[in-house]
Structure formats: structure tokens, C-alpha cells
Amino acid sequence: MFIIDCPWCGTRDQSEFTTHGEAHITRPEDPETLDDAEWAQYVFYRNNVKGWYRERWVHSSGCGRWFNLLRNTASDAIAASYRPEDPLPPLPEDSY
Amino acid sequence: MQRSEQGGHIDRNTPISFRFNGHNYTGFDGDTLASALLANGVQLVGRSFKYHRPRGIMTNGPEEPNGMVQLETGAYSQPNILATMLPLYEGLEAKSQNCWPNVHFDLLSINQLFSALLPAGFYYKTFMWPKDWWLWYEKWIRRSAGLGVASKLPDPDHYCHVHEHTDLLIIGGGAAGLTAALAAGRLGAKIVLADERNAMGGSLLNEPSADVADSEIAVQIDGLSPKEWRDQTLAELQAMPNVRLLPATTITHYGHQNHLVGAQRIDEKQKPSGQRLRQILWRFRAKQVILATGAIERGPVFGNNDRPGIMTSGSLRGYINHYGLDAGRNVALFTNNDSAYRTALDLLRIGSTVQIIDYRSSTDSPDARLALQRGAIIQMNAAVTNCSGGARIREVHSHQLNPDDTLDKKSKRTVSADILAVSSGWTPTVHLWSQAKGTLRFREDIQGYVPDTISCAALAAGSCNGDNTLSQCLQSGHQTGIEAAKRLGLSGAEPTLATIHAPSDQHEQIVKPLFIVPAAQDKAKRFVDVQNDSTAAGIALARREGFRSVELVKRYTTTGMGTDQGKLGNMNAIGILADIAGKPIPEVGITTYRPPFTPLSFGALGGASRKGLYEQIRPTPIHHWHVDHGAIFEDVGDWKRARYYPQAGEDMYQAVQRESLAVRTTCGIFDGSTLGKIDLQGPDCVKLLNMLYTNAWDKLPVGRCRYGIMLNEHGMIFDDGVTSRLDTHHYHMTTTTGGAASVLGWIEEMLQTEWRDWQVHATSVTDHWAVVALNGPKARDILQSVTDTAIDAETLPFMAYTEANIAGIPARIFRISFTGEIAFEINVPARYGLALWQALMVAGKEYGITPYGTETMHLLRAEKGFIIVGQDTDGTVTPDDAGLDWLVSKKKPDFLGKRSLRRSDSARSGRKQLVGLTTNDGKTVLPEGTHIIETATANPPMQTLGHVTSSYYSPVLDYPIAMAVLRNGRARMGETVYAVNPADNSSTAMTVCDPVFYDKEGGKARG
């Protein structure tokens, strides 16, 4: 079970959080201009990376705020947590 | 074995009586069940898993493969309890398991005769004929497997969880753990020291007590005997406010970021009664962890190495020195290292005749010299190859080794022995390190894996880190304690370590690799995993059959898969595999260490969440009224909702018929408090609603309500409800009962991540408001009688909202209807919910006001063709499928899910569409879920048109009604279709119709 650093509340146990998967998937500006396959990429397709991954978490049993984690899916190491408006923290050098 | 006159750390003044296999015995306080049984001469304790061979106690620790008992009876009965870990208590009752009729005469030991037919994995090769007989074979296989018996009764005991944050968690209270705790504790670290034993001290307790110790060789720490030093150290730690000692606590899990879990057994020395807390599950977050988990001594693999009377050397030493046992007249020792000579000296001290078979060609151990002087017979360069005896060992056979370590076949030697102590090295207990994804490295000098690297804040000390003498353990614990304190940022004068006097530790320890002794000319079974009856032949067979990976060999032979999880045998299996493959051990690899370290009580894992404390129910503010008036409830999520209110003699059907007629003719009252409610405020509410719902919200005036459906991005209906405009920038949204949390979650996610500049606040107010719905022709009369606010049809028309004071309670009234009747949904602060309900019941009495539950609500809305999300839709239904295309704005440029509606499959014609169905016979009410076909005869497998989503007998119409989703349904109006009864594939003729059955024009609700 991770310890997650909520950018608003500080470090808390994972049990206080929920995730909705990959972060930085922006809803298309004008969906009507997309073809079915492009729209499907937004709705269903994910990078599902083995390695450093940016994902969206919410402090659901806490402040209720959404934020992003930079976490390594191959080791579960967490490199950074940041608010949606923050600049992207860089990927750590080590691959795992 | 028997109890000696003196020595040991048991309390000879406190006798304890217990029963084993129906016989009464006596032990002493401080005994384990195992030591007490051995003291009473009980050697045979159980039968093995597969061959039902007689088995005795082999160790004195958690690695014990055989010494398992069925503890206690009735609801307190527990299978597979390790006698070696169980403190003796007054009245303890235990028996052997996996044997019938008893441990001395076990019918299934007949398996031994057929053992040639039962090699590793034999069951994969047979039992395939006749084809359908596997279930029959399996029944017998299951019966002979399985060890102990589960109590069929609910566990009467109590458990709880404790969460603890600490600077430093030290696991293991032996020599290294104690010096680590002392050092770090003196430097001020907040420490928890956990040890799996009731009595901390680890191997310190295996040293002779002061009264019997031999001054020439005795270990002294600060001038004290190990036991005395241990007592003094524990007292010092106990007195430190920053140290918490947790005896009888096994840490079983090591997870992410130093999250460790273990169970503490409380009051183990009392017979279980259900009156006390039995176990605590500790969940730690530690800044630093020190593993001082010790090492487990293993014995080598040789012929009949499972006989009762064979014991690991250190364990035998423990039984002598810790529990004050006499070992027996003749003891043989088989070793490849020096530690066994400590045992030899203790044996000599208590008067045993000692034969030592040493696998090595030489040793410079001072203990060995002394043992020789004191009369031990030492046979160097030799190996035990077999032993004989039945229910207990009698003779030990050995051979001399040739220079290439093969057997000198002519050199067979036999000695008689009551006990054979074995030692082929110590396996560091690296389970937790490995669980935490730490890496291991193989150390040739100790022939074992030790901790290498780890990414979390953990250190290892003592014999789990490869230290193989007491002095080293004490020293490395001390150093590691200081290191942990440093890592914690604690400074201060470095504490000093006790002075250690351990004469026999001062020479180079030599371990000669030994996992399996070459077979002599006999066919004796050579066990690798004693508990699972996995043999060296089995491992060789697996290898021969192509199972190359150590993981595959484990699975094929079941090596290491018993309750001990291979603590004794796995290293031997790896050694044997390396031998067969001709590879060095590190290239063979090791199997994964999985949690828990030792079996962990499910009761402790469940904690207090049992016996009515599992998942609190969510009652409405009016719940107790429903209870008092005989309501039958249904679970919806965590809510309890009143389903119907049966009167005397009524079943559900009758109650629902009565309740729904009352709504249609006078007035019904309904508790709608579970409805999801979200308060929306801010200038961008309209923008938000326009994105969430499929219809347009720009023109909804203040004081008006509107129904809407929400789609997920996949274009399917996922929630619906009415949202009302309370003020210019203030809306009250309702959702389904089950959808409340996810709708709010979604709104928040979109607002915080996608539309971050939109100014809307969304707040869940589900629990803030109690909702009482009045429905029926008399609803207005009743409501008007308790309020001064005008609620006539002109002032408060259909789909309008007003604030009012009802029976003295400030309320919000929404004129919305889920029944098709004149209806008011009255929201009051939750604490007034019951008062409002009662006031309305009083006011409505003369009209015959009737409480109705969810079942009637479902019937009434079905008469109107209103969908219930989750019942008439299932996540595959588009607005058009549900007949709600009119709710989808054609003008809005975008809303959630809009784009998906255009996809080829979502937009195609002929999809399943919501329609009504009536039964042609006018009587039959179809079960919900019934499937519909085109033809009168059902011949499965066949295509279905769709299924019935809702079905009731309508009392107001006096015929059955149903809603269904049918392929191309709306084009089938008036067609006859058939509903299939799976019991006999008979069918019922139905007619497809409009799903609105009652008051199609909708005039009643507007009235």
C-alpha cells in the first residue's frame, strides 16, 4: 500500500485515494471533427506503460481534490505528485 | 526424551495439565506443547500428507513441518496448529490429525505400499478413464488430503486492528534484535520490537541456564549468562518510554513503503473462551525497518530422513537448554558445520552417549576438541545414509566418503540412536526482505541466500544477514541499531556494546556444502519437503520430465507448498536441482517468497468488522417509522429502503397491489430520502448542465424543474434525474440512489481536471435532505392542509418548485411526479424528516393516506413507461434505444457522450429498443429477465429478440404490463412475440405496444 503525497493535504495512506488511470488525456476540443477511431482513442485507449506513468488520482476520503502522480508501474516507486495546473515534473532518469 | 531434574527456563513450580490424543499429561509453565509432549515421551504426533508415514517433532520453531495438531474442540477448534509455537496452557486439548483411526494405527498408511505408483505428479498421468469418473476419484483424493479439520461453527473470538506509525520497527527479538533495540533506543528512536515468540530472546534461550552452565565454554555477556543478560536487556527496554515490546507478534507482510503487517496473539496461555480479545492485527508504517529474523537450521536429505526422533541440532539444543529435557541415552549427530558441536557438548553434559558423523574432513572447532575429550565419538568425512525404526528411530546407518564425496560403499556403519540430530547449515530467514522486493545474494561460505539490495528503508542484522555466531549477531545488531538511528537523524554519543565472552566463536566457521547424501544401495525414500512427502526422486523425476525452472519443479512436486512453505526443505530442493543440472546454486534461482511469513489468522485480518459491525447500514431519517410499521426492506447499496408495508396476511404481491391502487385513487406517501442530491452553485452551472445532460438547460427559469439523462463518454445512459433551478446561479440536482456518488465524482473530476476555469461548486446534499413524496389525486389536499403556502395548480404547476413551511418545518417542494399522479416531493432538513412524515400521516389520515415502498413505486412508474436506470437500462442503452431521443438536443455543439452516438454501431437501425408488452391471455405476469423470441416454439440454442426488463400486474388497468428491450422493437408495434419459460421451453404470446400504459396524455400529473 502506497503512501501518497496529496499536493493539498500532505502524505496519506493509499486507502484515502482513488485513481482514474492515465493522466493528461484531454477531452477533444471538438469531438464532432474526429472519426470513430480517433474518438475511440480518447475514450478507450490508454498507454498502459510499464515504467514511469502519469496518472490521475483523487483524495476521495480527504479533500476531494484531483491531482497527478508520476509513478513507476514496474516498481511502484512514486517520483512526484503535482496539481493539474502544475508544470509536468520530468521523468526520472532510471527506467524502473 | 524426558524431563531432566534441573536446567532450562521453565517454571518447575507451576505444573500445567493438558490432554493429547485423549491422554492426560503434565508440563510446566514456559513449555510449548511440543516440549511438553517430548517431556512426556510422546514422539509420534502426526501422519504425513501423502503416504501417511509416522512423523514426530523435528524442530522447535515456525519451520516445523510435522508437529501440527488439531487444537481444542467445537467452535474453538483449530487445524494445523504448530506444537512448537504453542505455549502450553492449563486445560489445553489437542489431537493428531490426518490419521484414522489414530496416529499409531492409520489405515491410509497403506498408501506407503503403493508409493511406487504415486510418484510426483502421478495424478496428472492417470484417473482419466472412464471419462466422467474424475469427480469420483477426486472425492477420494480430497478425503485423504487436507490435514486438519475446520470448525463448522462461527468463530466466537474477538479481534481488532491497530495502526502504528513508528521510527523503527525491529523484527526479531533475538540477540541481534535486542542489541539493535538497545542501541537505537538509547539514541532516542521510537521503536517497536516484535518477536513471534511469547518469550523474546531467540537463540539466547537455547544457551544453558546459569545453574547448569559449564564455565569452560559458557557464553557470557557483560558477565551474565545469556538468559540473565536477556532478562536485564528486556527490563531496560521495557523501561524506555520510546520502546514498545510486542512479544507473540509475527510480522507476516512487508509491503510498499515500509507498510508491515503482523498479528499479535493475546493471552496465548489461556484456554480460549470467546471472552477476550484473541489477536490484534498490527499495521505498521515504519521510517526504518531492521530485520533480525534469524536463520533456520536445515537437515540434509538422506534415506528415511523423516523418521520420528530426527531433529535439527539447534532445536534439540533448545529442548535441552530452554525446556530442560534429557535427550535420550544414545544420540547421533550428523553435521557439516561447527554449530552441532555446541549441541554435542550439551548432550555430553546431560549424560548422553554422543556419536558425531561429520561430513567434513576436518574442523578446528574448540567445541569439537572438547567433545572428543569428553567422550564423543566423532566420525569425520562421513555421512548418514539411512536410518531404521518404525514409529521412532532406532538405528542410524552411515558411510565414509570417498575423496570425490561419493560413498565408500564398503564402509557402512550402524549405530543405535534414540535421537538423530542433524545440521547441514542455516538458512537465513529472508522472507520479509524478499517480500519487500529486496534482492538476495548467495553466500558460498554459509551456503545460503542473504539480503543484498533493497529500495525501501530497511536493514538486516544477525543470522538473517548471514552472521553465524552469537557474538557476530550481538555485534551486528548493535551496529545496525546505530545505523538505523543515524538514518533517522538521531545523533548522540554512540552507545557501547556489552562485553561478550564466547570462547567457541573465535575461530573460522567452515560449512561444507551438503544438501543431499548420495543414495546407498537401498530404495529408502529421501524427503526434501517432509510435510508434503516430496522426495529427491520426485525432484529428479520432475527434472527428467522437462520441468526446468525451480518454480515448475516446486509446482510439479509440491515442494515447499505445505503449511511451512518450505522453510526447511526449499534450500535442499535448490541444492539438489543445482546438482542435477550441474549448475551453481545461484543459477538455479529461488522460488518467490510470498506473504504471509507464517499462516495468518483470517479472524485477525477481519478485525472488528464482524458480528454486526461489518459495513454499517445507511438508514433514512424515517427508517424507524418504517421498521415500526412492519416494512420489509431491500438493500440498495448500503441503504435500507422500505420495499413494501404488508398488512396482516398480505404477501408482497397483495401489499403492492393495495399500495399502488391507493396512490391511483387517493394518496400514497413515499420515503425518497435515498435519492442522490447535489447542490450546484456558481455562474457556470448552465454550462455544466449542458455538458452533463443530453438536453438543453439555457432556458430553464428560476423555480422550474427539468428531467434529464446523463451519458457516459461511451454514449450510454448512466444516470437520470430532475434538476431544479432554485436561483439564478443555484441548482438542485437529483440522481438515482445508486448513482449519487459516481455522478458527483464525475462532476468533480471534470471540473477539476477538464473545465478548471468554470465557476461551479458541487456539493453532495443527499444526507442533508429528507425527501417525502406525496402522490395521488388527494396529494394536494393533504399537503395544503398543513401549509399556508399556495400550492394550487396555477401557483405551483407541474415541474415547478417553491419554498414553503409545512407543519412548521421549512421545506422545499418540487412538483415532480414519478407515478403520473399529482405529486409533490418535499425536502426538509434530515432531522425533520420523521416529523414531516408523521405530520403528513396525520393530515392524510382522513383521505386514507397509504405508505408505499420501492416495489409499488416501480410498478407505478412502469405503468407510465418511465425507465429505471439499471433495471430498464444496463449500460448498453442509448437515449434512442430507451425511446428518449426527444431528450437529446440537436442544437448543442457538445455534451458528454454525444460523439459516441454517431458511431456506426450506436447509430445503426435495428438496435434493441424499449417497448411495452402485454400478455395476450390477459393474465400471465412474466418474470423479469424473461427472453422474447419471434416464434412460438423455442429450440435452443436460438436467437433472442431481447428481454423483459420490468413486469407487473397493474391493478388499475387490471392486466399484466411489461417493459422490454427488443431488437428493432419500435418497428414491431402490434406484433405478436413469444416469451420463453426456461423450465420447459413453453412460450407465452405477447403483443408489442407502447411502453406508456396509463394516462398516455399525462394529464393527471399536470392536474
Add this chain to the structure above:
Amino acid sequence: MTRPLPRAGKKPPQKYSIFSLARQAMQGHQGWQAAWRSPEPQPEYDVIIVGGGGHGLATAYYLAKETNVGRIAVLEKGWLAGGNTARNTTIIRSNYLCDESARLYGHAHDLWEGLSQDLNYNVMFSPRGVIMLSHNVHDQQVAARHYHALNLNGIDSTLLSAEEVKEKVPLINIHGRYPVLGGLYQARAGNARHDAVAWGYARAADQMGVDIIENCPVEDFVIENGVVKGVQTPKGVIRAGKVGVVAAGHSSVLAEMAGFRMPLESVPLQAFVSEPIKPCFDTVVMSNSVHIYMSQSDKGELVIGAGSDNYVSYTQRGSFDLFDHAVQPLLELYPFVARLRMLRQWAGIVDVTRDRSPIITKTPIENLFFNCGWGTGGFKATPGSGHVFAHSIAKGEMHDIAAPFGMDRFSTGALIDEAAAAAVMH
């Protein structure tokens, strides 16, 4: 026949039976052949299957047995069947709601019933019955819908009352926090010995000449002009006419190598077993509402499955919290378990699709096929999945039963939504 050497292809394969066991017993079991060889890879194959789990091995077996594709290899990055095949709770059933699923899992179920004989390897398929519990009205509605749909799809099922559930499972508590109102029962369903399935397929495939190569991870695909031509491995490039990827949790990683994405997320799924006890639990019981699945293995362990964590992870380690929350309903439903102890706990990596149905598909790369997305329920489909995938690869066109499971469904919207029907809100 008695030489313990790997056979050279021409030697007749050994047959397993009580007679061969007895014969071998007389010679100390020295004469058993390797169940499969450990060959070095050839430079080229007609078909390479990437992934030596149950599905991959089954695919290779049916390719060799029922098609004429030529030379076949299975490449496994670790040890045979060391992924989800070795980690699942072994439940086999075919009572799926959607017609497409009913056909796929029904096809698998039919193959299970003769599998031990077909493979000459006892996979211990044990049709002891599976009950799926209903805890509320909505569950009952869903169960009833299944019952009716299954009947028309020709798949056996029965609705049980709470009392009938109790009769079949005497140790269940039907009056708990979420009471048992009934169950959907499939008598033909049950479980099997997971390892044996993979080993049986491996042995049978090997006997027909399939090269099974362990410790051979695929590091890249060789793609020329949009057509797959082989794979890059530590043992060098192995060329292939067609490549079928059956890599479960690692499917996305392999897809990325080939230059496209999959609609998948790989999440940890945990399972655990109790210590072995004498038989006391004869059927397989599943509760979708509280996410607990339990059966008793032939060894006597209670085998328990729980829900999956919802974060992506390839570590084969789940969160303690999820596990903790699985034990609570377990004890509520089966109070006797509280006095037992957990022996072992582990996690697999399951590749989950949005509609909880698998993906059996062609890909943007010609001659490259993927079979993935089985999520938490792949074991039961092993024979069917392998069978339809083998025929799809051989023909170059998706098998009739597999066709609806293509990845294009995520573009057209024609999802096969088992999740929607079972787990919607109410």
C-alpha cells in the same frame, strides 16, 4: 521408449495411463520422457506464438493439431505458464450473458469436458458446480436475466433459492449484512488444475513438433512494410510468417513495440489460499456484489479470489487495503473461516478492457494477431480461446466465434458489455 532422453521427434510419444504408471513403477520411474523438449529456436517458423501461458500453449496445440500452418514455436519470456495461468482461482463456467460471450465461453466449456482425454493429461476438470450469489433485488434481476438468456443460448443454468444455496453450501451465512437471496447455478461448471492445463497443452503440442522455448522474451518485432516478419529475442532474430501475441498483462508493452496501442489497462489482481483442511466446501461460490470467490482445492486449501486494484501495475503486488477489504465480506459470508489461517497470498497482472470482454483480433500490422484483455476471467476460456485463435491465425481471418471480439469494436461501439449487465448502479 525407456530411455530418459529427450526424443528426437520420430520416437513414439509415451502415453499416460495407470498401466504406464505401473510399468514405470517397476523401473523406478526412470523411463519417463520429458513432457516437452527444451529446444533452441530455429531461425524461422511459420507461426510464432508469443506467450507460453495456458492460452498461448493451447493456441499452439490447436494450430499443430487442426491446421496445416507448418512449423510452430511458442516463446515464453520466463517459465512456462508462470503468469496468470499459475495465479488464477481456476474457476470454469460459461454462464455469460451476451450471446457472443456465451458462444465463446460455451465453446471453451465443451472443450474442457474432453480435455484430459484429448491431451492425455489429467487436467482435473471438476464439474462440481458454480453458484453466483444474489444479495439484493438487482442481483436477482440480473441472475434471472442470465438464466433466461442462457437457456436460449443452450447453456445450462438454474436459479436457486436462498435455502437451496444453503443446502449446497452448508457453511454459508445467508443472513449476513448482505443477505443471500438466491443464486444462479451452473452444474456443469467447476474448476480444474491450472498448472496441469498448461503442462498438458505443452506436452501435447511438443509431441506434435511445436518448439516451446522458455526464457526467451520478445524484445521487438521485425516489421517490414507494415507486415510482421519475425521477432527479436536475446537468442537472436527469429523470423516468422505470422505472429500471435498472447501476453496477458504485458499485451500493451508488446503492442507498443509494434507501434500501436491497445484499449487495455493492466492492474493487480489478488488471490489467496487458506491452510489445507479436510473437505468442507464442495462447490465453487462467487459473489459479484461483495467480490469474493471461493472454492476448495483437492489439496484442501480454500482458494479465494477478490476484486482487482484499480491502478496500473506490473509488479505482481497488490495493495494490502484491497486484500483487507476482501477478508471482511469473506468472514461475513463464511463465519467459520475466521478461525482458519491464510497460508499464501499473491497477485497477477490482469489486462482489463472497458467492456470486460477479451480482444481477439487482427492488428494494424499485417499477420500480427493479438489475443488479450481476458481480465480477471481468462482461465475458463483457455481451450476455447486457443482454439478460435489458432484457426484465426491459420486462416488469416477471424474465426466466426472470435470475430465479434476484434478491437474495432471500440471504434464502432459494438462492445460486448458483460460488465454493464452485471454491475450497473440501481
